[in-house]
Every structure is written in C-alpha cells, then in structure tokens.
Amino acid sequence: MSPSRREQDRRPARSEPGIGFWRALRRRPRVLVRIGLWSVLEAGPAFFVGHAIARAIEDGFARAQPVAGLGWLAALAVTWLAAAVAARQVVLAVAAVAEPFRDDLLTYVVEGALRREPSTRGDSAAVARAGLQVELARDAFAAVVTTVRGFVFTLVSVLLGLLTLAPQLLVLVLPPFVAGLGLFLASLPALARRQRAFLMADERLTESMTAAAGGLRDIEACGLQERVADGLALRTGEQAAAARALAGVTAVRTAALAVGGWLPVVLVLAGTPWLLSGGLGMGVVVGALAYVTQSLAPALGGLVQGLGVSGVRLAATLGRIAGAVPAPAPSPPRIRPATCEVRLDGVTFAYGPHSAPVVDRLDLAVPEGDHLAVVGPSGAGKSTLAAIISGMLRPQSGAALVGGVPADRLDPAARVLIPQEAYVFRGTLLENLAYLRDGETGLDEAVAALGAERLVAELGGYGAAVEPAALSAGQRQLIALVRAYRTPADLIVLDEATCHLDPAAEARAEHAFARRGGTLIVVAHRLTSALRARRILLMDGGQVIIGTHDELVRTSPLYADLAGHWHPEPVS
Incomplete structure (x- = not known):
C-alpha cells in the first residue's frame, strides 16, 4: 500500500x-x-x-x-x-x-x-x-x-x-x-x-x-x-x-x-x-x-x-x-485529480529494452465509480496493469491518466494500491490501522465493514502490539484492507489483496469497498470476484477483452473455459 x-x-x-x-x-x-x-x-x-x-x-x-x-x-x-x-x-x-x-x-x-x-530496475x-x-x-x-x-x-x-x-x-x-x-x-x-x-x-x-x-x-x-x-x-x-x-x-x-x-x-x-x-x-x-x-x-x-x-x-x-546510484531528480508536484476516472491510451510496458511487452498498446476507460475486475492466466500482466494505474510503474509509451492527471504524478492520498503481500509493521494495531489516516475517526465503522472485529479482539484491542511474523497472511491482508478503507482515496486498486481470505471474507471485503464509493479495480484471485464486478477485463498474452460476465462467456473461449472449470464455493 x-x-x-x-x-x-x-x-x-x-x-x-x-x-x-x-x-x-x-x-x-x-x-x-x-x-x-x-x-x-x-x-x-x-x-x-x-x-x-x-x-x-x-x-x-x-x-x-x-x-x-x-x-x-x-x-x-x-x-x-x-x-x-x-x-x-x-x-x-x-x-x-x-x-x-x-x-x-x-x-x-x-x-x-x-x-x-522501470526498464532498468531489473539489473x-x-x-x-x-x-x-x-x-x-x-x-x-x-x-x-x-x-x-x-x-x-x-x-x-x-x-x-x-x-x-x-x-x-x-x-x-x-x-x-x-x-x-x-x-x-x-x-x-x-x-x-x-x-x-x-x-x-x-x-x-x-x-x-x-x-x-x-x-x-x-x-x-x-x-x-x-x-x-x-x-x-x-x-x-x-x-x-x-x-x-x-x-x-x-x-x-x-x-x-x-x-x-x-x-x-x-x-x-x-x-x-x-x-x-x-x-x-x-x-x-x-x-x-x-x-x-x-x-x-x-x-x-x-x-x-x-x-x-x-x-x-x-x-x-x-x-x-x-x-x-542516480542522483535524486527534482520531484514533480503531486496533483489531486478532480475525478477518479481511469484512462489508458496506447499504454505499452516491458521490463527491459529487449523484453516482450507485458502490456501492449492498451486502451482502457474506467469511469468514475466503476467496479472493474481484471482476470487472466498467470503472467498475463495483471499486476503490471495495477501498478501502472496506481502510478508505481511508468509506461514506455502511451498515457496512463487518473482524472486527467498522469498516474505517476498523483497525490498519494488520491489512490491506494494493496498488493498480494500486505504490509504490516511492528507497532500497535492502532498505528497500523491509522497509518494512512491519523486518529480513530471511522475506525470502528471500517472494522465492522470489513468484518475485522474478531481479529481486533484476538489481538487484544487497538492498543495491542503487533508482531508481523506472528500474523497469518490473511490477518495481514485484513489489517491492510481496513487501513485502505479508512483513507480518503477515491481510487482503490486491490491486486489479489484478498487471496489469503476465505471466500466469505473476500466477498464481504469487496462488497464493502463497492459500497464505499469511488473507483474500484480488483485483480481477481477467484472468479467470484469477477461475478461481483460491473465489468471484467480479460488479459491474455497482450490481448485484452472487456465486458460483462455474460458477454465474455459468449465471446471469449478462454473466459468460457475459466468459467466452465469454476465451481462456486460455499459461503458460510
């Protein structure tokens, strides 16, 4: 994050x-x-x-x-x-x-x-x-x-x-x-x-x-x-x-x-x-x-x-x-966009000058308030796309814009990216949950929305000391989700950020962020995440297709195959 x-x-x-x-x-x-x-x-x-x-x-x-x-x-x-x-x-x-x-x-x-x-980071x-x-x-x-x-x-x-x-x-x-x-x-x-x-x-x-x-x-x-x-x-x-x-x-x-x-x-x-x-x-x-x-x-x-x-x-x-080590270049001013609309125009990104593009001339529009799920086989570029949208990576060509502002110049408070391995540091639980927003305002509401009351109780309350190594991967993800929920950010990007939660907890988290407002982009770990989204972006080896679940089942053999092998998991 x-x-x-x-x-x-x-x-x-x-x-x-x-x-x-x-x-x-x-x-x-x-x-x-x-x-x-x-x-x-x-x-x-x-x-x-x-x-x-x-x-x-x-x-x-x-x-x-x-x-x-x-x-x-x-x-x-x-x-x-x-x-x-x-x-x-x-x-x-x-x-x-x-x-x-x-x-x-x-x-x-x-x-x-x-x-x-980004092209030279792999040395x-x-x-x-x-x-x-x-x-x-x-x-x-x-x-x-x-x-x-x-x-x-x-x-x-x-x-x-x-x-x-x-x-x-x-x-x-x-x-x-x-x-x-x-x-x-x-x-x-x-x-x-x-x-x-x-x-x-x-x-x-x-x-x-x-x-x-x-x-x-x-x-x-x-x-x-x-x-x-x-x-x-x-x-x-x-x-x-x-x-x-x-x-x-x-x-x-x-x-x-x-x-x-x-x-x-x-x-x-x-x-x-x-x-x-x-x-x-x-x-x-x-x-x-x-x-x-x-x-x-x-x-x-x-x-x-x-x-x-x-x-x-x-x-x-x-x-x-x-x-x-390269000398620090003057930091460009960070901008808070008026809207959280995401637009990619001809975006291409590769991890090296001689590597094949992971994202190739991608055009994408995600209106403000949309809920988009990104699916595809492993290595298709889903996490790379999440990093480009959140400004962590800069495309070699094309433009990645949020509210008309280049993604890499966004005010950090305008967006949140939660990766698969959630970040939790040593300190109290309150310090971890308030990392992006001081105080306890809205804290109980966020904990309840994400279903984290049991976790708070098991750890001993907000004042309890947190030892990251003693937490399970799912507990760390839940802490990061509550932390993100409390921020004023209008753009939330979840990059398999619920993969260690059980299906019921994952559904509750995604529903909570959808009700919270703003633009939500979810790199799906389970196909159920795609079913909860308004639209689905399918990535497959440089080719992308966007549509609803029903549309993709009819038009994409790959998606139809993914859906055919999916069996709903019981929700407790």
Missing part, C-alpha cells in the same frame, strides 16, 4: 553516503562515550609499559631485588588483562555504530534503485554489486573507527608516559614520529585516487569476463574469438597498470612507518650517552624503547594499515556507491 503524503513528509531527508559517515558517529552519543571510556582502559598498557619496565630494572633487578622487579612486571600483566577485556567491549560498541551506517547505505542504494526507470547484477559494496563499506567503516580511535588513545598515552618518565625523551621520539605521520597523511589523497582507479578497473574486467562467459556460444558462432580476446586483454592490462600504480603509492606507507616508527628507536639508542649523562638510568632508556617498540610503532603501523587500506577502501567504495 502506498503511504500518504503526510507519511512521506515524516521521513528523514536522504543524504549522500559521506554525510552518513558522520551521522552514524553522532547518532548514538552514549555509545561514543562508552567507546571512549573503554578506550582509556584499553590504552592503559601504552601508558604504563615504559614506567613498569623502567621501575622493574632500576628498583628491582638492578638492585638484586627480583621480587620487586617481578612485581612491576606483574602489575603490567594486570593492565594487559584489563586492556583485553576493554578491547572486547570496544569491538561491541563499534559494531553498534557500524550497523546503523550500513543501514543508511542500504537505504541509499534501495532508494536509488527505486528511482531508476540484478548491479544491485548485487551495490549490496557487496555496502558490506565492504560497513567493514571498512568499523576498521577505520577502531584504528583511528586506537591510534589517538595510544599516542596520548605514550606521550604522557614519556613526559612523566623523562621529558627529554620527547626530543628524540617526537620529531621523527611527526615526520613519518605527516608523510603518510600527505600520501593519502593519491592513494585514494589510485585505489579507486584499481577498483574501477577490476570491476570493468569482471563485467567483461562475465559477459564473455555468458555469450561463449554466440562468440563461437559469429567468429568473434579474437575480438573478444583482445578486449579482455585490454581490460586485463588496464587492471595490471592500475595495480602497479597503486603499489607505487603504497610504498610510501613503508617509508612513513620506517621514519615514524623505527627512526625513533635509532635516535634513542644513539642518544643513550646523552641521556645517561643527564642522570637517567638504563632502566629509563629501556622503558623509552618499550614505549616506541611496543606502543608507538604498532599504533602508527595500525594507522598506516587501517587508513591506508580500510580508509582508502571506504572512500573508494562510498564513491562507487554514490556513482552507481
């Missing part, structure tokens, strides 16, 4: 994926606080390692007091155990942020797919690629958040540790570290560009190979082996060149790690005489080396790996997702 304009206005504005990155971080501030608090505990060893080793040497082993030395090392082990517990909590908290980010991207991709022209390969890119982006997002967070907290802890252990150590450690970090950050833009170029080259190669594999018989029959092989060789060369260019930039990461992570070790070793002459002991020197080798260098390596791989992959993947 289509939502009303009011419901559409409540939805948050769709944003680009890059904006979703920051929104995902800001959306749950309590989770961010939890990540920060656990990160402080996780970074405990980064602060304590140098002090513990220095004290273990100078206050313990150097003075022949191994118990004291072992005591400091035991205290360090305790901080590592606490850090392990904190690391687990950090992973869980980051996951709580990453999942909404994935949901935002999925929403973006799905909305983009729905914005495409399942493109949808699958977008879904895979969303999963890659989610994983990269979590890795970037984890890596950057760990780097920041470790860096602060190491700097505080060095400052409190021996401030002069910062002179030897900090300048090369800053140089290495700056070198890496300066290489990121080029790294991102070449990573994106590699992903695009890899995707083009995959598409070419898939197309060639699917057309091997035609390639052989047409003698195109050399031409196709040359094309694949070109794509392979492009991918190889992109990989070499990417490898050239990634070499900068190794240089940055050498400068920022290991040059400080060399400087501390080379500056040992200066440190000792300043009154520092060997325990402090070893502690400083522990800060660099056990905390600072791994943190820088993690950042280089995290941003250099996951960060660049995230940026490239978000760019691919944004490029694959």
Whole structure:
C-alpha cells in the first residue's frame, strides 16, 4: 500500500553516503562515550609499559631485588588483562555504530534503485554489486573507527608516559614520529585516487569476463574469438597498470612507518650517552624503547594499515556507491485529480529494452465509480496493469491518466494500491490501522465493514502490539484492507489483496469497498470476484477483452473455459 503524503513528509531527508559517515558517529552519543571510556582502559598498557619496565630494572633487578622487579612486571600483566577485556567491549560498541551506517547505505542504494526507470530496475547484477559494496563499506567503516580511535588513545598515552618518565625523551621520539605521520597523511589523497582507479578497473574486467562467459556460444558462432580476446586483454592490462600504480603509492606507507616508527628507536639508542649523562638510568632508556617498540610503532603501523587500506577502501567504495546510484531528480508536484476516472491510451510496458511487452498498446476507460475486475492466466500482466494505474510503474509509451492527471504524478492520498503481500509493521494495531489516516475517526465503522472485529479482539484491542511474523497472511491482508478503507482515496486498486481470505471474507471485503464509493479495480484471485464486478477485463498474452460476465462467456473461449472449470464455493 502506498503511504500518504503526510507519511512521506515524516521521513528523514536522504543524504549522500559521506554525510552518513558522520551521522552514524553522532547518532548514538552514549555509545561514543562508552567507546571512549573503554578506550582509556584499553590504552592503559601504552601508558604504563615504559614506567613498569623502567621501575622493574632500576628498583628491582638492578638492585638484586627480583621480587620487586617481578612485581612491576606483574602489575603490567594486570593492565594487559584489563586492556583485553576493554578491547572486547570496544569491538561491541563499534559494531553498534557500524550497523546503523550500513543501514543508511542500504537505504541509499534501495532508494536509488527505486528511482531508476522501470526498464532498468531489473539489473540484478548491479544491485548485487551495490549490496557487496555496502558490506565492504560497513567493514571498512568499523576498521577505520577502531584504528583511528586506537591510534589517538595510544599516542596520548605514550606521550604522557614519556613526559612523566623523562621529558627529554620527547626530543628524540617526537620529531621523527611527526615526520613519518605527516608523510603518510600527505600520501593519502593519491592513494585514494589510485585505489579507486584499481577498483574501477577490476570491476570493468569482471563485467567483461562475465559477459564473455555468458555469450561463449554466440562468440563461437559469429567468429568473434579474437575480438573478444583482445578486449579482455585490454581490460586485463588496464587492471595490471592500475595495480602497479597503486603499489607505487603504497610504498610510501613503508617509508612513513620506517621514519615514524623505527627512526625513533635509532635516535634513542644513539642518544643513550646523552641521556645517561643527564642522570637517567638504563632502566629509563629501556622503558623509552618499550614505549616506541611496543606502543608507538604498532599504533602508527595500525594507522598506516587501517587508513591506508580500510580508509582508502571506504572512500573508494562510498564513491562507487554514490556513482552507481542516480542522483535524486527534482520531484514533480503531486496533483489531486478532480475525478477518479481511469484512462489508458496506447499504454505499452516491458521490463527491459529487449523484453516482450507485458502490456501492449492498451486502451482502457474506467469511469468514475466503476467496479472493474481484471482476470487472466498467470503472467498475463495483471499486476503490471495495477501498478501502472496506481502510478508505481511508468509506461514506455502511451498515457496512463487518473482524472486527467498522469498516474505517476498523483497525490498519494488520491489512490491506494494493496498488493498480494500486505504490509504490516511492528507497532500497535492502532498505528497500523491509522497509518494512512491519523486518529480513530471511522475506525470502528471500517472494522465492522470489513468484518475485522474478531481479529481486533484476538489481538487484544487497538492498543495491542503487533508482531508481523506472528500474523497469518490473511490477518495481514485484513489489517491492510481496513487501513485502505479508512483513507480518503477515491481510487482503490486491490491486486489479489484478498487471496489469503476465505471466500466469505473476500466477498464481504469487496462488497464493502463497492459500497464505499469511488473507483474500484480488483485483480481477481477467484472468479467470484469477477461475478461481483460491473465489468471484467480479460488479459491474455497482450490481448485484452472487456465486458460483462455474460458477454465474455459468449465471446471469449478462454473466459468460457475459466468459467466452465469454476465451481462456486460455499459461503458460510
């Protein structure tokens, strides 16, 4: 069922994926606080390692007091155990942020797919690629958040540790570290560009190979082996060149790690005489080396790996997702027609540029207040016709008008389409029934008209919580029918919307909508629906016939055959 304009206005504005990155971080501030608090505990060893080793040497082993030395090392082990517990909590908290980010991207991709022209919506390969890119982006997002967070907290802890252990150590450690970090950050833009170029080259190669594999018989029959092989060789060369260019930039990461992570070790070793002459002991020197080798260098390596791989992959993947999803076009104004007359003039629709039309040059007039049943064999285009009339699909040619207004520009409040699988969401029963019209005005009347009193009682009243999975298909359809009955829409399209109801309930529902007024179009699941209609539209492989039941029995062998095999079902 289509939502009303009011419901559409409540939805948050769709944003680009890059904006979703920051929104995902800001959306749950309590989770961010939890990540920060656990990160402080996780970074405990980064602060304590140098002090513990220095004290273990100078206050313990150097003075022949191994118990004291072992005591400091035991205290360090305790901080590592606490850090392990904190690391687990950090992973869980980051996951709580990453999942909404994935949901935002999925929403973006799905909305983009729905914005495409109907003829291009069937590109399942493109949808699958977008879904895979969303999963890659989610994983990269979590890795970037984890890596950057760990780097920041470790860096602060190491700097505080060095400052409190021996401030002069910062002179030897900090300048090369800053140089290495700056070198890496300066290489990121080029790294991102070449990573994106590699992903695009890899995707083009995959598409070419898939197309060639699917057309091997035609390639052989047409003698195109050399031409196709040359094309694949070109794509392979492009991918190889992109990989070499990417490898050239990634070499900068190794240089940055050498400068920022290991040059400080060399400087501390080379500056040992200066440190000792300043009154520092060997325990402090070893502690400083522990800060660099056990905390600072791994943190820088993690950042280089995290941003250099996951960060660049995230940026490239978000760019691919944004490029694959069409930009939102300005929405045309929605119009409320003066009447609910339906007119189709030469309407043709196919689900692909090379597919046979499902609806072919169809002319149809449904006067205001008419009750039309649509029948025909499976696959004849009945649901497609319902979607065209309600504006869900746009014909490739011809015009579909409701009250003179193009169906795809109708005010959503002017029509209701109920598909075979009725939409019910988690919430109260009242929220489900009032989805298209707030309040309880006319609610009891609609429930009585559709015969849903027993369902309301079984669920526990209007305030009862609804769990869609716990409802039967018929119960979901009945809820959707009551919801549609309450709307101000003058055009009601039921696309096998009563197929899960028993014949008596189906008859009651269709009689209720017929008495309600407006134009009613029913895609019939049972022939009894056709007998209740004023007119019947028979669809059969692109051919259509319209008339009453008696007229179609006389003029259409197909309808006569359908009617001949139909046996009335008892109505209780």
